[in-house]
Amino acid sequence: MKSLVQDAEKEGVDSEEPVSMPSPSASVSPDAPSVTITGRDANTLSTCRNRSKSRGKPAKEDKNICVKQYKDPALHSSLLGPKQNTQDNERTLLIRGTEKVLHGRSEPNGNYMNNPHLKNIQDHENGIKHPRKKKPVTVDSAKAKTSLEALKISIKHLKWKEFPMGRRAACDIYWHGVSFHDNENIVSGQVNKFPGMVEMLRKISMSRAMRTMQELFPEEYDFYPRSWILPEEYQQFTTQIRMVKESDATVNRTFIVKPDGGSQGDGIYLIRDPSDLKLVAGSQAKQGVVQEYIHKPLLIDKLKFDIRLYVLIKSLEPLEIYIAKEGLTRFCTEPYQEPSQKNLSHVFMHLTNYSLNVHSGNFVHSDSQSTGSKRSLSSVLYRLAAKGVDIKKVWSDIIALVIKTVIAVVPELKVYYQAEIPPGKPGPTCFQILGFDILLMKNLKPILLEVNSNPSMRIEHEQEVAPGVFEYVPSPVDEEVKVNVIRDTLRLMDPSRKKPPIALPKPGGEASEEISAEPESPVPSPEEALPSLCLKQVYPKYTKQFNHLRLVERIAALFIRFLGVKGNMRLGPTAFRTFIRTCKLSNSSFTMASVDILYIDITRRWAGAAADSREAGMGLQAFVEAFFSLAARKFKSLAQRQQVVALLELCELSVCEERRSVSCSRALSGGSRTLPHTAHLSPVPLRRAVSQDQRLHYRLKARTLRVNADN
């Protein structure tokens, strides 16, 4: 695959940020003076420091008037004392029709800088119109929990309005600390969580989604360690390990066992033999995954570390993904050794979790971003670059890992989304910041450990202030990274921001990549005083390289099409039969009775496997399995991926033929396209857009497919 970086350079996008990479030279070096405006006063331009620097010792008066120079002239004038107002150039202005006289000082060029009222009146007389002041964006922060501190700072930077106790009227943005459901009954605005994200990113669901992708695209998805789901795949796990050992007795692999839904390293342990698995807790089988342990990680200062990268899913349909250019790295606190029976239980050596290592005596809190047990990502990349590592390649591999992972979870998220906010029902739109945990192998290949739906946005860290007494103290590295991520997420979600032009699908071709990444703000806003966005758009920017991976999303679109009842997430037997009939998948050798058997077989197995099997029917992952099996039956001679593609095209076409509308085919196949998420259910507005050519194209394609089909 072509390097993403090469592509970005060729496209010439974002020329001021050439490789979409945390620039090691900018804001990285701990000693380099920071010239970016960040921190609590980011919306003010402090002139004092610069002035005194350039002039050497500041003059006495300078010290006295050394106030922050505000962009807002009203604020500016209120900060200047009366002394300045009575200096030269003082002017008075009589307001017509009133007895009022306004005083003010004009600049030599005639500008009434320190009295905005005078300026407005003069402008009015001169016929100059000012854009109407924007209403501040409102944010409900009542449920923000541990991200509250960083959120407050971000809102302040943006000069938006916070409602810390919630608000009776609707807010523009609702900031939730845990899940979509933190506030119930939101009918408008935007929520910072997607429904179903927590469930989707639990270790079992995530491993299943990744495995589906690994089946279809083994080479593209080799960044996720081989995993087995417990308890249901215990037998497969033991059999496979024993077989490997029998074939080569010197191989002694290590595995890491993780409880489903666990976090912060809780309940994680390493094993070298399947018999060491702890399968039950009390009388209950433990749900979790057992995963290949990456035993050769890249080390810095002899320590294992992982990367925490913040990723914004700005929207599901069209899919928009942003990556924060700056992240964190979390270091172990005991020098690393390859796993052996002796050191398996050394958590400070093998697990990079901050929450564990902070309790080690070796944990180093540091005010510098490039030392200590928690460092900025750019400082680590800078260090690697200094050693000759090709960090452009590393960064480009990380971007690819992120996009592929999001593509793997999007299908299920869409099912949750339509169930929670069915088309036609008023509801908010969603966005979400995810925390990607990535390990670099010794050979620099990035490996996905997990994705957190609720990454910690705390900007303080726990510190032992007296023996055994822990307190939260400010953490500069956390604040720098997390405030920027939250603030820039808000900037991107600003409802008054001009929407970028939607790239309409070209007939018969790939979706266009022309989405302007930086829409212009129609009116000057406080944002203008802010640094450039730390979030970098990677999708749809790199659509071309990844679009072919969005196959399961097309299967999910079919699934949703046949769900029928609003709010449903599972397919009943009748709906499954309707799917088979509509897509003309049954025949004399695959009767409707066999269809029912397939349905019962698969749903039964998945009902046993699902943690929450209260709801009857076939969920998306079970449907995907059924779909693969139907594809294998129908297109025996093809390789698995081609089988799936062929069946998809056949089904999409049948659905469209049934509706006498080819347009919905685009919607069904267009998980990858830029249509609203309800498009496949309401094809009418799209119908007009479909050309004669496309219809012909689909008819011909159908004929070819039928000829190729085995039965």
Ligand code: ADP
């Ligand atoms: P949790 O959600 O409990 O933090 P993770 O999956 O992130 O669970 O695992 C915890 C830690 O274990 C990681 O931060 C990493 O240091 C280590 N780890 C997890 N999976 C692997 C793996 N496959 N190989 C090597 N180390 C791993």
